Amino acid sequence: MSLRFGIKTAQQHLSYPEILALWQQADAAPAIEHAWIFDHFMPLGAHPEGPCLEGWTLLAALAAQTRRLRLGLLVTGNTYRHPAVLANMAATVDIISGGRLDVGLGAGWYEREHHAYGIPLYPPGERIRRLQEACVMIRRLWKEPVVDFEGKYYQLHQARCEPKPLQQPAPPLLLGGRGEKLMLRVVAEQADIWNSPGDSVELYRHRSQVLDEHCIAIGRDPRTVERSVQLVLNQENPAETRDELREYIAIGATHLVLELRPPLQRDCIQLLVREVIAPLQAEFANESM
Template sequence: MKLAIHFPNFTLPGEPQSLPAVLTATARAAEQGGCAAFTLMDHWFQMEARAPAQDPMLEGYTSLGFLAGRTERIKLGLLVTGVTYRHPGLLAKIVTTLDVLSGGRAVLGIGAAWYEREHRGLGVPFPPVAERFERLEEALQICRRMWSDDDGPYEGRHYRLAETICSPRPIQRPGPKILIGGSGERKTLRLVARYADACNLYADDPAVVAHKLDVLAGHCEAEGRDPATIARTIIWGSADASADVDAFLTGLEPYARLGIDQVWVSPPGPDPAGWVERLTEQAVPRLRDL
């Protein structure tokens, strides 16, 4: 199993002036510690479940572009982009740019979006959930089209592109890996089976995750796809992983038996780089054996 770092908190000592150095140090600690990926959130306001909406939040892709110039090997992405935040044609171009400038390290994490307050707050349309899923499927089609050899028009219900030119092309071919976040059984996991290279589930209960993977396998069968071609990833939602590394690794064992490939953890507290250094030193060598 691989370890990935998700960085969701910008309320740190000395911010905003300190944020460039803290982000750089944390991403480099993750890279040097053997982590597979470093991700940020894609929000304009901080999530209210975590902290007040008024707390600091940096724009995701601008921040990833900054980190692309300060790291060398680690994969970079957002966990996950809301489909409503950017027109899909522009999103494909943004992720392509990140892939080119990072030397082929971009990951497109994407989902149907959910945070209504930030949409209303900044005047961005927030359609009903059924329409957001329709837009998500069209966005996936558009990104795959723009990363293909076909630069012709795209005609969907919600998006119409006269040309799907994307030059330069991504370093990764046919394009950056696509991860779809969420565990909805009727829509989200069906889209994973149809379009994605990876799924991302919340690790609240191994039995629940096992059920979701069974549902995904059923969608794969309907799509004529081998479920083994989809990477299985989770977000660790339990206690601080570094507080008791033995307990953290023991908690991951049932997920490893389910074939989970990668686990995301988030650094708490005022020193995220130091936290990542300590956790990776203790956990990464042992995670490789799970």
């Protein structure tokens, strides 16, 4: 599978005009294939008081202001919205974008945010089982005219999602997570793309092998789950990011996300393409010949 490079602009401490400018610059750069924001209602880290635009409404605006990039949230917290509501939101954004949506989903994790907004944060195992039901239910809503669903955690009675997404049979699902026993089993069952945040190269290699084993156990070809990794672009030393990314590519990562964090250099998109993407594309194209 060929390398697919993208950007992530987590919208904390960034304004809408700043994010839009970055996405439109990326949209004009053919080497960048996809773009992502995150799904949080307040900034992560030590300063939650700063600005943080809501993810899905922002994504709809960015979908309307770009033409080529695939786009999504890396990743949507399943605990934040009922999956049937999310299915309708995603279908709408897929239509707005002209069929460019990748739906990133995760089990949910940020305790401070759940507490602040009064959103239940279930035990880890339950969150993962809820995610599994959500994936099944969302795909059914995208494909079937009327859905009845009786899960342990979610129920639907004559539910509809109209109009359907433009992408058929469905927009791709990217699942983010790294729990080896439960989460990677759900990834094997449901995901088109797997992203494991914050892993070292060795941990990523190990978890990718565990995912292979889960795929084989359920009769799925492991090669049908694309492997995704996310790194922060070092704007002062992009060669460091390029060298780190090379290690993940060498062990099978092909869906490659570079996060752009403020303070942003004025030419950070051009820097990313020139110093990271173009050299790696050339290097691995030569290796495959």
